[in-house]
Amino acid sequence: MNLYEIMFILSPDMGEEEREKFISRLNGTITRNKGEVIRLNDLGIKSMTYKIKKKSRGQYVLLYLEGPGAMVAEIERMLRIDENVIRFVVVKLDRHVTRQDLEPKAEPAPAQAEPTTQNEEVGA
Amino acid sequence: MQERSPRPQSNPRNKPYFKRKTCRFCEDKALPIDYKAPHVLKDFITERGKILPRRITGTCSFHQKKLAAEIKRARIMALLPFTVHD
Numbered sequence: 537m538n539l540y541e542i543m544f545i546l547s548p549d550m551g552e553e554e555r556e557k558f559i560s561r562l563n564g565t566i567t568r569n570k571g572e573v574i575r576l577n578d579l580g581i582k583s584m585t586y587k588i589k590k591k592s593r594g595q596y597v598l599l600y601l602e603g604p605g606a607m608v609a610e611i612e613r614m615l616r617i618d619e620n621v622i623r624f625v626v627v628k629l630d631r632h633v634t635r636q637d638l639e640p641k642a643e644p645a646p647a648q649a650e651p652t653t654q655n656e657e658v659g660a
Numbered sequence: 661m662q663e664r665s666p667r668p669q670s671n672p673r674n675k676p677y678f679k680r681k682t683c684r685f686c687e688d689k690a691l692p693i694d695y696k697a698p699h700v701l702k703d704f705i706t707e708r709g710k711i712l713p714r715r716i717t718g719t720c721s722f723h724q725k726k727l728a729a730e731i732k733r734a735r736i737m738a739l740l741p742f743t744v745h746d
Contacts, residue, residue, distance in 0.1 A: 585740060
């Protein structure tokens with residue numbers, strides 16, 4: 537089992553409801569592939585430094601999860617299919633990072649996460 | 661030929677004076693190299709968005725490598741620009 541960090545950008549036109557639906561669908565994909573969500577951070581709407589899909593703003597979401605490598609491929613596939621996902625990046629976390637570091641209670645802490653370069657994917 | 665040299669004891673030829681640059685990440689262990697903290701990475705790119713070389717910023721080899729990787733990641737997520745043009 538590995539720890540992963542996934543950041544993705546959702547379309548700013550996506551409504552609250554739609555987003556909830558998307559997140560639960562994503563959760564389904566994760567659990568079906570023997571993964572487990574540790575923490576989900578909504579980073580809110582930010583302006584992007586360049587336009588992607590003719591949009592200059594996006595809803596950033598940060599997700600920490602634990603699971604097997606095969607799960608990542610499934611998640612990536614799902615993120616690529618959904619048109620509301622503007623872009624995403626998957627980072628396999630460093631061996632030294634433990635699950636406790638990522639647990640929700642330590643809210644501001646895990647900025648320390650030192651990601652090792654492994655999966656770097658651009659979903660277009 | 662007594663010039664205004666900052667260190668008279670070492671050969672006082674018109675040596676320009678340089679302040680020794682140090683790696684900011686070695687100095688401050690709490691400073692994150694992370695694509696999620698683009699405000700930190702911003703100091704290490706030019707106005708046009710290029711990654712600054714070590715010789716300018718003084719970053720050590722170890723941290724420069726991480727820095728480059730994280731800047732690239734931040735670019736993918738549109739947190740930093742690939743390029744800035746007029």
